[in-house]
Amino acid sequence: MIELKNVTKKYNDITALKNFSLQIPEGILQVLLGPSGCGKSTVIKLINHLIEPTSGEIYINNKNINEFNLINLRRGIGYVIQSIGLFPHYNVYENIVIVPRLLKWTKNDIDRRVDYLLDLVGLNRNYKKKYPFELSGGEGQRVGVARALAADPPILLMDEPFGSVDPLNRERLQKEFYRIQRELKKTVLFVTHDVEEAIRLADNIAVMKPGQLASLGSPWDFVTDDKEDYVKEFLGSEYTLKLLTRFMVQDILVQEKIKSKGYIHGFQVKKENTLSSALSLMISKGIDSLEVIDEQEKIVGSITFEDILKNVFRDTRK
Amino acid sequence: MKKIKQPFFIVTALLFAFFLISILRFDIIENVLVLLVKPKSFFLARVSLVEIAKQHIFIVIISSSLSIIIALTIAILTRFPFMSDFEEFLLGLATFGQTIPTVAILALLVPFLGYGFKPALFALFVYGFLPVLRNTIEGFNTIPEEIRESARAMGMNRFQIITRVELPLALPAILAGIRISLILNISVATIGATVGLSGFGTLIVNGIRGDDTIMILKGAIPVSLLALAVESLFIILEKRFRLSAISE
Amino acid sequence: MPDSGKKISILGAFILILSFLLLSFAEYRPNRVLSGTNIGARELFGSGCFLLIFLSILIIFLIITNHKGHKLIITVTSLLIMGLVLYLFGIAIEKETFNIIPNGRISLGIGFWAIFLGMEMVMSGCFKGDKKCILYRRVFYTILFLMVFVFLLSGHLNNLSIMKEFFNRSNTFFRQIRRHFSLSLFSVIAGLIIGIPIGVLIYKERKMKSTILFLINLGQTIPTLSLLGIIMVPLSLLSQQNKFLKDMGISGVGFTPAFIVLVIYALFPVVHNTIAGLKMIDYELLETAAGLGMKNNTIFWKIQLPLSLPIILGGIRIAITQSIGNTILAGLIGGGGLGSIIFLGLAQAAPDLILLGVIPLIAMAFLMDSVISFLIFYYKKRYLGLAE
Numbered sequence: 001m002i003e004l005k006n007v008t009k010k011y012n013d014i015t016a017l018k019n020f021s022l023q024i025p026e027g028i029l030q031v032l033l034g035p036s037g038c039g040k041s042t043v044i045k046l047i048n049h050l051i052e053p054t055s056g057e058i059y060i061n062n063k064n065i066n067e068f069n070l071i072n073l074r075r076g077i078g079y080v081i082q083s084i085g086l087f088p089h090y091n092v093y094e095n096i097v098i099v100p101r102l103l104k105w106t107k108n109d110i111d112r113r114v115d116y117l118l119d120l121v122g123l124n125r126n127y128k129k130k131y132p133f134e135l136s137g138g139e140g141q142r143v144g145v146a147r148a149l150a151a152d153p154p155i156l157l158m159d160e161p162f163g164s165v166d167p168l169n170r171e172r173l174q175k176e177f178y179r180i181q182r183e184l185k186k187t188v189l190f191v192t193h194d195v196e197e198a199i200r201l202a203d204n205i206a207v208m209k210p211g212q213l214a215s216l217g218s219p220w221d222f223v224t225d226d227k228e229d230y231v232k233e234f235l236g237s238e239y240t241l242k243l244l245t246r247f248m249v250q251d252i253l254v255q256e257k258i259k260s261k262g263y264i265h266g267f268q269v270k271k272e273n274t275l276s277s278a279l280s281l282m283i284s285k286g287i288d289s290l291e292v293i294d295e296q297e298k299i300v301g302s303i304t305f306e307d308i309l310k311n312v313f314r315d316t317r318k
Numbered sequence: 319m320k321k322i323k324q325p326f327f328i329v330t331a332l333l334f335a336f337f338l339i340s341i342l343r344f345d346i347i348e349n350v351l352v353l354l355v356k357p358k359s360f361f362l363a364r365v366s367l368v369e370i371a372k373q374h375i376f377i378v379i380i381s382s383s384l385s386i387i388i389a390l391t392i393a394i395l396t397r398f399p400f401m402s403d404f405e406e407f408l409l410g411l412a413t414f415g416q417t418i419p420t421v422a423i424l425a426l427l428v429p430f431l432g433y434g435f436k437p438a439l440f441a442l443f444v445y446g447f448l449p450v451l452r453n454t455i456e457g458f459n460t461i462p463e464e465i466r467e468s469a470r471a472m473g474m475n476r477f478q479i480i481t482r483v484e485l486p487l488a489l490p491a492i493l494a495g496i497r498i499s500l501i502l503n504i505s506v507a508t509i510g511a512t513v514g515l516s517g518f519g520t521l522i523v524n525g526i527r528g529d530d531t532i533m534i535l536k537g538a539i540p541v542s543l544l545a546l547a548v549e550s551l552f553i554i555l556e557k558r559f560r561l562s563a564i565s566e
Numbered sequence: 567m568p569d570s571g572k573k574i575s576i577l578g579a580f581i582l583i584l585s586f587l588l589l590s591f592a593e594y595r596p597n598r599v600l601s602g603t604n605i606g607a608r609e610l611f612g613s614g615c616f617l618l619i620f621l622s623i624l625i626i627f628l629i630i631t632n633h634k635g636h637k638l639i640i641t642v643t644s645l646l647i648m649g650l651v652l653y654l655f656g657i658a659i660e661k662e663t664f665n666i667i668p669n670g671r672i673s674l675g676i677g678f679w680a681i682f683l684g685m686e687m688v689m690s691g692c693f694k695g696d697k698k699c700i701l702y703r704r705v706f707y708t709i710l711f712l713m714v715f716v717f718l719l720s721g722h723l724n725n726l727s728i729m730k731e732f733f734n735r736s737n738t739f740f741r742q743i744r745r746h747f748s749l750s751l752f753s754v755i756a757g758l759i760i761g762i763p764i765g766v767l768i769y770k771e772r773k774m775k776s777t778i779l780f781l782i783n784l785g786q787t788i789p790t791l792s793l794l795g796i797i798m799v800p801l802s803l804l805s806q807q808n809k810f811l812k813d814m815g816i817s818g819v820g821f822t823p824a825f826i827v828l829v830i831y832a833l834f835p836v837v838h839n840t841i842a843g844l845k846m847i848d849y850e851l852l853e854t855a856a857g858l859g860m861k862n863n864t865i866f867w868k869i870q871l872p873l874s875l876p877i878i879l880g881g882i883r884i885a886i887t888q889s890i891g892n893t894i895l896a897g898l899i900g901g902g903g904l905g906s907i908i909f910l911g912l913a914q915a916a917p918d919l920i921l922l923g924v925i926p927l928i929a930m931a932f933l934m935d936s937v938i939s940f941l942i943f944y945y946k947k948r949y950l951g952l953a954e
Contacts, residue, residue, distance in 0.1 A: 048471050050467060050470060050471060071473045071475060072473070073473075074470070074471055074472060074473035075472065075473035077471070079468065079471035079472065081464055081467070081468065082464070085464045085465060085467070085468035086468075087465060087468070087469075087483060087487075088465075088487065089483075089486045089487055098472055098474075099472050099473065102472070102473060102474065102478070147472075157471075403571065403572075403573045403574055403691075403694075404573070404574060406690070406694055407574050407687060407690045407691070407694075410690055411686070417887045417891075417931050417932065417935055418891075418928055418931065419890065419891025419892070419894060419927060419928075419931065420891065421891065421894040421895070421905070421908065422891065422894070422908075422924045422927055422928060425908050425911070425912060425920045425923070425924055426920065426921070426924055428912060428915075428917065428920060429917030429920065429921075430676070433915075501787055504789055505789035505790055505791070505792075508789040508790075508791045508792055509789070509790065509791050509895075511791070512898065512909065512912060513912060518792070519789075519791055519792075522791055522792060522794075522795045523791075523898065525795065526795065526798070526819075526898060526899055531798070531799045531802065534795040534796075534798060534799065535795065535796070535799060537792065537795065538791075538792040538793075538795035538796045539796075541789055541792045542788040542789065542792050542793070542796065545787050545788055545789055545792075546784065546787055546788065549783075549787045
């Protein structure tokens with residue numbers, strides 16, 4: 001568990017963070033969402049002690065971070081930033097094994113770990129000998145994630161990790177990272193300014209305004225109207241629609257064929273598409289139901305507008 | 319490692335070979351020159367070019383090794399917090415120092431250190447020192463802050479960051495600094511003849527004073543070849559490390 | 567003042583104090599070439615020495631108390647120290663305290679160079695992190711130079727050995743300065759006339775780039791003196807065989823070979839920076855210009871040249887400071903310039919004569935460096951809107 005208590009950070013005359021408090025329970029993916037320059041990155045750098053708070057305390061597992069050995073603290077926290085953080089003079093293998101080597105793991109353990117990590121992040125094992133400049137943005141980012149996970153740290157800090165990747169690859173990376181996090185149950189603090197990214201990944205979202213926490217809750221909590229104007233404005237009026245990108249068609253799939261009411265019009269959607277794309281198709285074709293197909297293009301069920309209404313927002317509408 | 323094109327090696331080897339021939343068998347070149355230049359009078363001095371080459375190379379090696387070691391040490395020290403405040407000052411000093419003409423420094427040192435080896439050694443040291451210092455500090459500075467931050471965040475200590483990340487990445491810049499320093503030193507050691515340092519410059523200066531073209535060329539040809547050979551050797555080295563830093 | 571500059575400034579001020587306490591500020595010699603005895607600041611300046619030390623301590627105090635307005639006071643105090651040193655020095659060598667015999671010589675001691683270093687450190691720390699740092703420091707040094715100049719003109723320092731050397735050869739001195747300056751300036755201008763077209767050509771025809779740059783770099787690699795020697799040989803041959811050239815004044819010694827060597831040396835920075843400047847321009851900008859219907863010629867004169875000018879000027883700056891230094895060698899082959907004074911000093915073992923040649927040389931290099939730096943600064947700010 002990570003806990004920040006009344007943390008203030010000043011750079012000369014500028015206050016980057018003011019009385020900031022946040023608790024991140026174990027195994028949770030916490031997204032820190034806010035416009036650029038609001039102090040998001042400051043929060044991350046405070047946790048792995050790259051910078052010192054002006055006042056306030058930071059605890060990891062109820063132990064003040066000042067009581068940790070600085071080097072050990074950092075080796076126990078994975079850190080991912082935009083792809084430039086890879087060392088250009090090390091190849092993929094060497095980049096991943098930095099921390100295990102610093103921790104003096106045996107060669108065998110390291111090799112096994114690298115293979116495991118490359119599989120985990122979905123990179124071919126023959127990438128080991130490649131250098132960062134030979135990788136695409138998305139591949140570089142996968143290596144970045146693998147490097148952060150190398151020594152199996154319980155905590156991951158990610159500062160706009162997919163910021164420099166093109167939209168298509170970003171979506172793919174987000175999906176895979178979501179899967180990895182759910183599989184490994186790491187405690188993650190993920191910083192971004194992209195609302196959709198926050199929705200896709202977060203267990204919890206903390207919205208920041210300059211230097212301060214504006215609002216905190218699960219992605220569903222932000223659908224309600226009781227948030228302050230700043231938060232509503234930042235999230236945008238289409239927040240609810242964006243929330244649909246978090247779900248895939250298969251999440252709310254009704255396992256039966258379309259029965260009556262003249263539904264048979266032949267418009268189909270893949271089951272791993274997002275709900276927002278399903279909705280978009282419905283609107284564009286002027287219909288309220290779709291057939292759902294799987295990878296083999298076999299019809300596996302159907303989805304209706306009502307299903308979306310009922311299932312996605314049932315928790316929020318009380 | 320990507321291969322460096324063969325012509326580079328051939329040119330470098332040829333330059334070194336020509337340099338050796340020029341100091342060992344200058345009489346061959348001399349015979350050709352006498353035909354070409356038809357000097358009015360020339361003095362076939364029994365000077366051993368090998369001896370002169372030894373003296374010239376000796377002072378360059380001594381002063382350059384001193385300046386490289388000290389400049390690298392100081393530049394590396396500026397990476398530590400207690401010295402980091404001096405980085406900008408040193409960089410400014412190095413830039414300013416390089417605008418002061420070499421002969422001026424040599425001449426200025428004579429009143430303090432006398433004629434001959436001592437002022438030359440000191441001037442060579444200073445001029446070798448500045449480019450290495452400057453290039454090393456600038457090489458460190460061009461490393462993106464994100465890389466340094468990643469290294470810190472992974473739990474590398476200051477020493478590990480310097481040896482494993484900063485030095486390898488700055489290596490091409492450092493080598494360029496050493497090359498500039500060596501070439502400059504070969505040149506200053508030649509000019510050193512004007513304050514009484516013996517080397518190839520002595521032949522050139524004496525040749526100019528005695529209007530003896532052969533003697534001028536006897537100094538000028540070998541020292542030019544030496545400078546060119548060292549330059550091309552270092553260009554190969556720089557390419558080698560620039561490549562390996564990125565794509566080995 | 568940012569905290570990071572404090573250490574340097576304080577160290578600089580300590581160097582000032584230590585030089586006043588320990589180092590020699592004057593050297594007295596019974597005649598021109600004999601080695602002499604050193605005189606420290608306390609003996610030379612008397613009670614004025616304590617005032618100087620007090621001012622240095624004041625600087626340390628101002629640095630430690632760390633207030634924004636203190637920068638100006640520190641600068642003024644530093645200038646005051648320099649002025650006081652020069653003033654007290656003049657008074658000291660006028661008094662006959664040191665029994666200066668008619669042929670005796672008083673010259674500057676190592677303490678002067680040490681307080682220059684100390685001053686540079688104080689200033690460097692003082693303006694560290696300031697955006698206009700370079701500008702402020704250049705202004706400081708300009709005032710410093712002017713101050714020294716005024717003291718020299720006023721006759722206050724006439725008893726100084728270097729001034730005696732100056733009066734011995736005042737008419738040749740100014741002639742040599744003019745000659746030195748015009749030789750370096752014209753060689754750089756010639757370097758520009760040849761170098762900029764080469765740079766543009768290489769930028770357009772990239773195939774030849776490595777070959778031409780390699781050849782130009784050769785000229786830089788070969789030691790200056792050696793290149794001078796090599797150039798002299800064919801020139802003297804030509805002038806021996808060709809009467810016309812000889813009548814033109816072209817020969818193996820003197821002006822011509824020096825000029826050629828200087829031009830070769832000026833080429834590299836000019837060509838290099840011309841290419842760098844042109845390369846730096848965004849390709850899209852050129853496409854836009856072409857899209858607006860500009861001709862290639864217009865694009866070059868209206869867009870490429872103005873935008874790359876700061877970097878080309880940077881090349882000129884390097885070329886001219888280098889050229890001023892290398893022009894010394896002209897003195898070796900009868901080409902004149904300050905080199906002839908320096909080499910005469912070396913030959914006669916007269917340190918003050920050497921100094922008489924070297925000081926205007928460094929001042930000239932520094933002045934040209936400042937002038938072009940200022941041009942770049944002004945041009946960027948006024949025409950390109952870049953504040954730096």
